[in-house]
Amino acid sequence: MTDVDTAATSAARAFEATRSASDAARAGWLTAIADRLDAAADELVAIADEETGLGETRLRGEVARTTGQLRMFAAVVTEGSYLEATIDHAVPDATPPRPDLRRMLRPTGPVAVFSASNFPFAFSVAGGDTASALAVGCPVIVKAHPGHPRLSRRTADLVTEALAAAGAPAGAFALVDGFEAGLELVDHPAITAVAFTGSLGGGRALHDRAAARPAPIPFFGELGSINPVVVTAEADAARGAELAAGFAGSFQLGAGQFCTKPGVVFLPEGSALEAALAPLVGADTPRMLTPSIADGFQSGSERVESVPGVSLVAGSTGGPAVAVTDVATLRAHADELLAEVFGPFALLVRYASRAELADALDELEGSLTATLHAAPDEPVDDLLPRLEAIAGRVLFAGWPTGVAVTWSQHHGGPWPATTSQHTSVGATAVRRFLRPIVYQDAPDAVLPPALRDANPLRIPRRIDGVLSPAG
């Protein structure tokens, strides 16, 4: 562990090298980290299981996802579109004459990453925030999550070794620890952006702190999400039991500790889904990630269950459970019923008619995801715009807990799901740590390679308004 000022000062110094390192060089850094983590997977998974109880199968899968993610960002920066290289040649006879203008994205500078409890690899020390920042040339300082301190330290050591071996500058990566260190990090003048995955309360406090700095910096937070699911009467009639199985698996996955856990399900009165649910909900209270998450789960479930008009339909108080209510109760108690309960708990909301369903969706705040189960060819014009209005990912089949790491993935949504228009998963996660620079009438020799006439990197560019793929 390093103290914050030392880490931030070293990161600022390292930035002089990381910002001018080639995309190929930075891709090499990420690949080196991925290789080292893969090689140490047995050791890492063992530590992680002790600290989180998430189980070996899940944790092995998460290591693979994490190293796959590092390699994906290596591919993204090598492909080069992310630079948004754009060249407008001079038009001397325009009124007024136009200069030669060449735009590209450049890294912002050192980034603070607050790691999450629930994905000790994929959203932690070497997770997507770290990978996407390093990929584009931003040094990273991770604030370790107290839920897995030994794993954080061991992962950080491996990252540091891999970076050094791959030729990255000292200071390009550091780990800090503790609540106060987190605050110092957000305040430090060398930090240019904050990436955060965690609770609404903690995230809001850090968001406000980042905005209140003498020089405010962007806070890219993923905070809270209830991930509504809508089941139409037709879908329920056609495959209610199948949907029940999918839902039960999804909301209990990882002890319900997923940002994309389906927390609220709208279904018709007398639904087959609801009828099939009871035997699918676990009897035992699972181990939660941390004592405070366990407390939050207890108090959150109790808050929902104590609302008049809410009853349990499956599971038991204090353990995995599904409660049920109606639209009128949801409207009357939206604050209590629509706040995220982190853990294996979900709320069913029975609607009496399609019109009541559509209106009820207007009660919802922003979420990472919204899922619509309808029959094939069933018109959904009354529902889809409402789901698009509140979510960053709209699913038409399946369940939201899986988040594929791809070019098109978006993991974000209107407040309180995230605090920005950006994603923390998928290729475009790099955007958070980039800002444009345009060079006016620059000699070819001083331009970054991405903007030189000869296109030495052979990357896609837009030239005089026309997009041309890699040369």
Added chain:
Amino acid sequence: MTDVDTAATSAARAFEATRSASDAARAGWLTAIADRLDAAADELVAIADEETGLGETRLRGEVARTTGQLRMFAAVVTEGSYLEATIDHAVPDATPPRPDLRRMLRPTGPVAVFSASNFPFAFSVAGGDTASALAVGCPVIVKAHPGHPRLSRRTADLVTEALAAAGAPAGAFALVDGFEAGLELVDHPAITAVAFTGSLGGGRALHDRAAARPAPIPFFGELGSINPVVVTAEADAARGAELAAGFAGSFQLGAGQFCTKPGVVFLPEGSALEAALAPLVGADTPRMLTPSIADGFQSGSERVESVPGVSLVAGSTGGPAVAVTDVATLRAHADELLAEVFGPFALLVRYASRAELADALDELEGSLTATLHAAPDEPVDDLLPRLEAIAGRVLFAGWPTGVAVTWSQHHGGPWPATTSQHTSVGATAVRRFLRPIVYQDAPDAVLPPALRDANPLRIPRRIDGVLSPAG
């Protein structure tokens, strides 16, 4: 004028139509506005000249720039790259299986635009913020600038008429007036983003207010910029007199009331530029845009001139003026000397050596632009990274006051130049008012046209990681 709640509620209702209008339809709205403003140019320029004193030539050029800008955004949305359409087909045999994912950018919702005093057309009611928001389907509510109230109202009437005639929904555009209305607008739950061009003080207050909302929204502010210029000894020796003429023209243009006015010039001791300057600076105090801008110009110039070690080298106190100092004084009084003076005032900073120059650049905060005048083939490795670190546009010839509206333009920079990584000028200005949505396993028929298999809009898309230009 409309009251804020009425305007915001109407905008939210209009959004249901504007978000699903085709790009071609919205391009038609912008073109209709441009045509109507061009047709009314005589009348508009006359009102503007009465209210701002900027002169007919400048104002006619600004109308043309403004209508050209509206037409450029029409072209940008028609071209379709701005949607970032990205399709990843399903990979059922991956571990875990990958769903079909299709991402595109969608409008965020109603936008509040705070217009600027200094460009009564290009950064006002029908300026770049309004054009870029409407282009992508966001209703706009403009807070009128009190510096040109009649022009604001007349422009708003023309915009409203043009939109109605072109088939845009009622509520897609409104104008509100007054300080309190501006605050209400930032606070209104229907508003999803704020665009602002103005002073550091006012912008900071609104930034903080947007961040403190129950549901925070992005504040895209352009606040203050000193636009440093660096003249190397070689460049000064080769063309000092020519540079003096360029500089004198640039800092006095529009009575110095440009966001990109060159406010600080670093030049060698005994420079030819400095020697040539006195006759090029106007004797008369120009009419300023508003009484408060005139007051700010007076107090700002006096603040700089009163620093020990600063003297006037051209012009006169209270009128157009250039002061001069040295690097040691700049360091000792950075707060007083490096705050923007809005108006025809600039500060020369004499450096004794190249090393002193390079170090002095580390004193600078963020600016919209940084300009480097060097000799051809002169190495600038010691200077360029420092200018890139603080600016959004780096110029190698010319002067920063001209801001071409093109695909590659970037008008933004590190704090306090702007509050975000986005631009308010150029094609990518639309990004501010967009957020991604990804559709998972959606039936082709319910997808937006941009994401359907057949690519009916024939727009550039990325498919399974490969960028393909328009079909």
